[in-house]
Amino acid sequence: METCQTILSVEQCKDLLRLIAKKLCVRADLISTRLLSEDDKQDMVNGDLPIEALECAVQCWKDAGMPDYAHGLTDPYKPTT
Numbered sequence: 455m456e457t458c459q460t461i462l463s464v465e466q467c468k469d470l471l472r473l474i475a476k477k478l479c480v481r482a483d484l485i486s487t488r489l490l491s492e493d494d495k496q497d498m499v500n501g502d503l504p505i506e507a508l509e510c511a512v513q514c515w516k517d518a519g520m521p522d523y524a525h526g527l528t529d530p531y532k533p534t535t
């Protein structure tokens with residue numbers, strides 16, 4: 455069975471992150487900088503990262519305390535004041 459991939463623009467990817475962020479009550483910039491690696495972002499653009507999988511990953515990451523997985527760190531997120 456063949457699947458059809460949809461290539462997204464960078465703006466479409468940002469819109470998707472904002473939508474998921476709003477739905478899950480987390481900041482989109484944190485998803486982009488702490489969860490997604492550059493390869494993950496490229497997979498989004500290429501259509502290789504299904505939206506459902508991304509949403510599930512964001513929920514799991516949020517439940518884990520929003521660590522900086524993008525840079526290999528596992529400590530929970532602590533906002534700076």
